[in-house]
Structure formats: C-alpha cells, structure tokens
Amino acid sequence: xxxxxxxxxxxxxxxxxxxxxxxxxxxxxxxxxxxxxxxxxxxxxxxxxxxxxxxxxxxxxxxxxxxxxxxxxxxxxxxxxxxxxxxxxxxxxxxxxxxxxxxxxxxxxxxxxxxxxxxxxxxxxxxxxxxxxxxxxxxxxxxxxxxxxxxxxxxxxxxxxxxxxxxxxxxxxxxxxxxxxxxxxxxxxxxxxxxxxxxxxxxxxxxxxxxxxxxxxxxxxxxxxxxxxxxxx
Numbered sequence: 001x002x003x004x005x006x007x008x009x010x011x012x013x014x015x016x017x018x019x020x021x022x023x024x025x026x027x028x029x030x031x032x033x034x035x036x037x038x039x040x041x042x043x044x045x046x047x048x049x050x051x052x053x054x055x056x057x058x059x060x061x062x063x064x065x066x067x068x069x070x071x072x073x074x075x076x077x078x079x080x081x082x083x084x085x086x087x088x089x090x091x092x093x094x095x096x097x098x099x100x101x102x103x104x105x106x107x108x109x110x111x112x113x114x115x116x117x118x119x120x121x122x123x124x125x126x127x128x129x130x131x132x133x134x135x136x137x138x139x140x141x142x143x144x145x146x147x148x149x150x151x152x153x154x155x156x157x158x159x160x161x162x163x164x165x166x167x168x169x170x171x172x173x174x175x176x177x178x179x180x181x182x183x184x185x186x187x188x189x190x191x192x193x194x195x196x197x198x199x200x201x202x203x204x205x206x207x208x209x210x211x212x213x214x215x216x217x218x219x220x221x222x223x224x225x226x227x228x229x230x231x232x233x
Contacts, residue, residue: 030055031053031054031055032053032054032055033051033052033053034051034052035051036050036051036052036063036095037049037050037096037097038050039097039098039099040070041070041102042099042101042102043102044070045069045071046067046068046069046070046082047067047068047079048065048066048067048068048085048097048099048105049064049065049066049078049079050064050065050095050096050097051063051064052064052092061090061092061223062087062088062089063087063088063092063093064084064086064087065085065086065087065097065107066081066082066083066084066085067081067082067083067085067105067125067128068080068082069082082125082128083121083128083130084121085097085107085121086107086118086119086120086121087118087119088109088113088118088119089117089118089119090114090220090221090224093109093113094109094110094111095107095108095109096108096109096110103129103130104130104131104132104133105130105131105132105133106133107132107133107134107135108134108135108136109135109136109137112137112138112139113136113137113138113139114139114219114221115138115139117221118136118138139219146217148213149213149214149217149218150180150185152210152211152214152217153180153185153188153189153192153210153214154177155210156189156207156210156211156214157173157176157177157180157188158173159206159207159210160173160192160195160196160201160207161173163196163199163201163202164176164192164195164196164199167195167199167201168195168199176188185214185218186218189211189214189215189218189220189224190220190224192211193211193215193224193225193227193228194224196228196231197224197227200231201231202231202233203228203231203232203233204232204233205232205233208225208228208232211224211225211228212225
C-alpha cells in the first residue's frame with residue numbers, strides 16, 4: 001500500500017510538472033501573438049508565418065514574418081523557427097510574403113515604412129539555400145540633429161523626472177539624458193514615451209506639447225502620442 005501511495009505521489013508530481021511546462025511561454029513576457037497568414041512552401045516542408053505580437057498590454061506592437069519547419073507536427077504553439085525574415089515595430093503595417101519557388105521568397109508591403117522600425121536578418125536562412133528579396137518603400141529619414149528638437153526632449157525628460165525615477169528607480173532620467181548626449185535622440189524620445197505610458201505618469205499640457213513637437217519633427221510613430229493623450233492633465 002505504501003508503495004502504491006509513493007507511486008501515485010510521484011505520478012502526480014510528474015503530471016504537475018508536465019502541465020506547467022505546457023503553459024504558453026509568452027505568458028511570463030505578457031505578449032500575445034495573432035496569426036495573420038501561413039504560406040506553405042511548394043514541397044510543404046516549410047511554411048512562412050506572418051503574425052502580430054502585442055506586449056505590455058498592447059503598449060508595444062510588432063508584425064513578424066519567419067520561416068518555420070512544418071514537418072515537426074507535434075510542436076506548440078507553432079512549428080520551430082528555421083529563420084527570421086522581417087519585423088516591423090510600433091504600428092500595424094501589412095506584410096506579405098510568397099514563395100517564387102522552393103528556394104526564393106519575396107517579402108513586400110504596400111505601406112510606406114519607417115526604416116528605423118524595420119529589422120532585417122543579417123544572415124542567410126541557416127543552412128537552407130533560400131534567397132529572400134525585400135520590396136519595401138521607406139519614408140524619408142527623420143531629423144535627428146535639430147537643436148530645438150533636442151532641447152524639447154531634454155525639457156520633457158526634466159519635467160517627467162520625478163515620476164519616471166520613482167517608477168523605474170533613481171537615475172533613470174539620467175539614463176535618458178545619456179542617450180541624448182550620445183545623439184541617440186530617437187531612442188531617448190521613444191523610451192521616454194513608453195515609460196510614461198507603461199507607468200501611467202500624469203503629463204502636463206506643456207510636457208505633452210514638448211513630446212508632440214519632438215515626435216512630429218523626428219517622424220516617430222503617432223501611436224506614442226496617442227497612447228499618452230489619456231494621461232494629459
């Protein structure tokens with residue numbers, strides 16, 4: 001009887017571990033994927049997958065495309081990734097991809113994209129001989145060195161310092177200033193907007209006007225400002 005109880009206990013422990021391992025791996029990261037399109041290769045062994053990923057309760061948004069191994073049927077929630085094709089951040093844009101044949105993929109978008117929001121691979125599709133051709137239209141590069149824009153970002157950081165240091169730790173505002181000092185103006189502005197949105201920091205009309213001035217001048221995604229509007233007091 002004792003042996004049966006021990007065996008049953010061991011089985012329950014193993015079952016609990018197995019159940020825990022089957023949880024969505026993105027749950028901890030608070031991200032959700034929405035499948036948009038699947039494009040099988042001519043021989044059916046590979047598949048292009050296009051999907052949207054939202055994180056931090058919808059604060060950050062990405063559109064991805066990758067190539068997956070369709071022969072591994074038991075994987076979950078999707079097949080193993082063979083290689084990454086492209087991602088676009090910050091706002092929903094249409095991506096499309098087609099197989100010209102088993103070794104050639106065309107990736108395109110009908111939208112005009114911001115080059116700073118597009119990530120492309122720096123290597124080939126692993127050991128598979130696949131050539132990828134990208135057909136994208138890009139916006140003109142944003143202004144980075146305008147003195148008034150930089151001054152607006154610095155002042156917005158100063159006016160937001162109390163909240164972001166309280167929420168993210170003392171010195172976080174100085175980190176944002178260091179990005180500006182290193183001429184990473186775009187990164188500093190986008191991170192500041194994201195910090196304010198995530199922590200629901202109250203924003204004065206003056207601070208919002210500074211953020212709007214810099215965001216417009218640098219042509220960052222309008223979604224940053226739209227997410228901040230409910231916080232303006």
